[in-house]
Amino acid sequence: MLGLVAILTLVATREMGQLVWVVLLAVAGIPAVLAPRHALLGPLGRFAEAVIIGLAASQVAAVAVTGGGWGASAILPYLAVPLTVTALSRRTREGAALLGVTAAVLLVGGALTTSGGQRQLAQPWYLAVCAQWLILAALGLYAAATFQRVVRARGAAEPQPYAEATRLLTQLRSVARQLPGATLDPGGISEHLVEELLTVTRADRAAVLSASGGGRLVVLAQRGADRVDWETTLDADSAIADAWASQQPQTAHRSQARSHPGGEVSALVVPLVAGVRTVGLVTLEADVANAYPSPVVARVRALTDPAALRLEAALLFDEVRSLATNEERQRLAREIHDGVAQELVMVGYGIDNALATVHSDAKETEESLRTLRGEVTRVITELRLSLFELRSEVDRHGGLAAAIAEYARTVGASAGLRVHLSLDESTARLPAATEAELLRIAQEAVTNARKHASAANLWVTCEVDPPYARIEVSDDGQGIADQRPDGRYGLAIMAERAERIRGRLEISPRHPSGTTVAVVVGTSPRRDNVRGSTAPEGE
Template identity: 85%
Template sequence: MPASTSALPRPHPLAAAARVVMLALVAVLTLFATRDVAQLWWIALLAVAGLPALLAPTHHRLGPLSRVAEVVVLGLAASQVASVATIGAQNGGLGASAVLPYLAVPVTVTALRRRFREGAALLAVAAVTLLVAGALTEVDGRRQLAQVGYLAVCAQWLILAALGLYAASTLHRVMQARGDGKPQPYAEATRLLTQLRTVARQLPGATLDPGGISEHLLEELRAVAPAGRAAVLSASGGGRLVVLAQSGVDRVDWETTLDADSAIADAWASQQPQTAARSQARSHAGKDVSALIVPLVAGVRTVGLVVLEADAAHAYPPDVVSRVTALTSPAALRLEAALLFDEVRSLATNEERQRLAREIHDGVAQELVMVGYGIDNALATVHDDAEETAESLRTLRQEVTRVITELRLSLFELRSEVDRHGGLAAAIAEYARTVGASGGLRVHLSLDESTARLPAATEAELLRIAQEAVTNARKHAGAANLWVTCEVDPPYAQIEVSDDGHGMGDQRTDGHYGLAIMAERAERIRGRLEIRPRQPSGTTVAVVVGSSPRRDTVRGSAAAEGE
C-alpha cells in the first residue's frame, strides 16, 4: 500500500532536533540540580509523552493529547525534582527551574501551527498541574507549595511562555494582514471602517467635527495661557493652511502659506513649538507682540497648528509652553480622527454623486431623449385633419424637453465640485450663471473671497446650500432676477441668494423639502441658516459660518435690497 504509506505524517527534522536538544538540556540541568541519576526517569517519561506529537503532529486527536500529556508530566517532574533539589527552605525553585524550560516545546509547536487557543489551554493545564503537585509533595515536613522559590520559578516560566504565545499570535495577525497576494488591504479597510462606524455611532456628533474640536481646544488654552488672538490651523493641500477656528476681539489675517519665512512654517516643518516676537498675521500693527505656535502632532504626522498671540513681550515662558503642550498633545489625536472622518465622508459622498450622475446620464436621460425622438417621429406622420392629436403630441414634446433640461441641470449639480484652485466663490458663480441662463434669470453676482480657504467639507456643504437655493428660485419663485452674494474670510463665510419672485407663500411641497435639506447641511457645518422675505418681493436665503468680521447677525444683501 505505497499510497497510504506516503500519506502518513512525518516528523519535521527541525522539530525532532529541537525536542532532542531541549530534552538533553533539561536532563543536564536536572543532574546539576539534584545530583541524582534516578531523577532522569522523569526526562525519559517526558520523551515518551511527547513521542506521539512528534510522529503525528497533524493528527487532530493524537497530537493535542500528546502535548497535554507532556505538560502534565512536566508539572509532576518539576515538583518532584524541586523537592529533591531543595536544601533548606531557600532553594525550593532550583529543581523546578531545571525542568520547566521544556515548557517552550509544546507551546511553540501550537504557536507555529497557529493553534493559539490550544497553547493557552496547555498553559492552564501546566499551571494547575504545578499547583496540585506542589500541594501534594512534602519536603522536610512542609508542602512544596509553601516554598516561595518554587512558586516564583513556576510563575516566571508560565509568564514567559504566555508572553511568547502572545507575541506569536500578534506576529501572525500582522503577517496575515500583509497577506501573500490576497486582497488584504480591502479586509483591513473593512475592519477599520467598521471600527470607525462603531465609534461614530457611540460618540456625540460634535466629537467628530474638526471645527468643534478646535473651538473647544482654544477655550482650554485661553484658560492656561494669555491670548488676545488665537487660531487652530490645518492643512488643505497645495502647501496652504485653513483656519478651523479662531478667537479674539479683532479678526486676524493669519499667515497660511507653509513655504513662507514664518514661525508657522518652522513649527510645521520641525514639529516643535516655536515662539516669536512678531505677529503671525500678514497685517498687524501691534508693537509688542508675543506669539506661540504649537504643532498638533499625531504619531509622526503633523495634523494642525495652534497659534496664540498676546500684545505683550515675553508672554510665553517655558512653564506656559509646557501647560499648552500638555493640552495640545491629546487634542492632536482627536483632531486627526475628525479630519480623517471628514475626508472619508467627503470621498464617499463625492463618489456616490458621480455614480448617480453616470447612472442618470446613461439611463433615464438617454431613454427620455429616445422618447422625445419618438414623439417627433409621431408628429411627422400626423395628418393635417388630426390637429387635436398633433397639439397633444406637441405639448407632450415640450414636457419631455423640460424634463430633459431638468435632468441635465441635476447632472451639472451632481458633478459640480469646489475646485482646489478656483475656490468656493468661483464654483457658486459658475452654477448660478448656468442655472440662470437655463431659467431665463438675470444673475447679479457679488463675490468677495480671500486667498485663505475654508475646510474642504465646509466648502462642499456651502456649495450644496447655494445650489439648492438657486434651484428653488429658478423652479418655484417665478423670478426675473437672481442676486448671489458670496463673502469668504476664513473661518467666516456668508452666502446669500435672493430673488424677486412671488415669495415663500406659493412654493410647492418639494420646495419646502429643499429648505429642510439646506437647514440640515447648515447644521452639519455649525452654520446659521436664515430664510426671510425680500422687499418689495421675493425671498432671501442666507447661510453664515463663523463670526462675522463686523457683526454676528446675518446681513442683508445691499445689492439685492437696492434693486
C-alpha cells in the same frame, strides 16, 4: 542538475563506474516527481537523495584524480535540488533536517572511505569542501524561504487593504454611534480647544489651523477682536511653517498674521501631532513681550497633546464621509445619464417622428404631441441640470466662490434668469467639508428659485473670510409662502446641511417680492464691529 553532476563526476574521477551515484539520485527523485505533494513519499525521496549525496560525495572525493578532497564538489551541487523544493513547499524544518542528515553522512562517509584498499580518516581538505557546500546550501535554503514569504506577502497584499479598511470602518461606525455628533466636528473641537487655552494663558489672537490641499492651511477656529489674515502657506519664512516641519513649538517676536500692523508681539505656535503626523497648529499671540515662557508652553502643550488625537479623528471622519458622499453623487450621475436621460431622449425622438407623420387635419393630435414634446424637453433639461449639480465640486485651486458662481451662471442661463454676483473671498480657505456643504446649500437655494419662485432676477452673494462665511441667494419671485411642498423639502435639506457644519440658515422675505436664503458659518469680528457701529437704535 543530474546532467551537471554527471559531467563533474566524470571530470573529477574519469571513471564511468562512478556514474552509478547519478543513477541512484535519479531513482531517489522519482517519488518526489510523481507525487510531489504526498505526505510520505515526497519527504522519503528527498531524505534518500540526501543520504546518497553524502555517500557519493565521500566516495568521489576518495577516487578523484586531483585528490585533496575537492572531488566532493562534483556531487554536492545536487544538494540544492531537495533543499529548494522544501523551501518552495514551505517545509523549512524539513530542509534543515536534510542539511543535518547530509552533514552526518558526509562526516561518517569520509571517515569510513577506503582508498587503495586502506581505510583513512577524513582529510582537512575534504572537511573544508563539505563545510563550504553545506554553508552555501544553508544560505540557499534561507534565501528560498525568504523569497517564498515575499511571494506570499505580495499575494496577500491585494485583499489586505480591503480587510484593514473594513476593520477600521467598522470601528469608526461604532465610535460614531456612541459619541455625540459634535465630538466628531473639527470646528467644534477646535473652538473648544481655543477656549481651554485662553483659560491658561493670555492671547489677544488665537487660531487653530489644519492642512488643506495645495500646501496651504485652513482656519478651523479663531478668537480675537479684529480680523486676522493668518499666514497659511507652509513654504513661507514663518514660525507656523517651522512648527509644522519640525513638530516642535515655536516662539517668535513678530506676528504670524499678514494683516497685523506691527508693534511688540509675542507669538507661540504649537503643532498638533497625532503619532508621527502633524494634523494641525495652534497659534497664540499677545501684544506684550515675553508672554510665552517655558512654563506657559508646558501648560499649553498639556492641552494640545490630547486634543491632537481628537482633531485627527474628526478630520478623518470628515474625509471618509466626504469621499463616500462624492462617490455616491458620481454614481447617481452616471446612472441617471446612462439610464433615464437616454431613454427620455429616445422618447423625444419618437414624438418627433410621430409629429412628422401626423396629417394636417389632425390638429388636436398634433397639438397634444407638441405639448408632450415640450414636457419631455423640460424634463431632459431638468435632468441635465441635476447631473451638473451632482458633478459640481469645489475645485482645490478655484475656491468656493468660483464654484458657486459657475453653478449660478449655468442655471441662470438655462432658466432665463438674470444673475447678479457679489463675490468676496479671502485667500485663506475653509475646510473642504465646510466648502462642500456650503456649495450644496447654494445649489439648493438656486434650484428652488429656478423651479418654484417664477423669478426674473437672481442675486448671489458669497463672502468667505475663514472661519467665517456667508452665502446668500435672493430672488424677485413669488415668495416662499406660495412654494410647493417639494420646495419646502429643499429648505429642510438646507437646514440639515447648515446644522452639520455648525452654521445657521436664515430665510426671509425680500422687499418688495421674493425670498432671501442665507447660510452663515462662524463669526467675523470685523463684520460684527461694522454692523454694530452702523445698526440703528433698537436693532
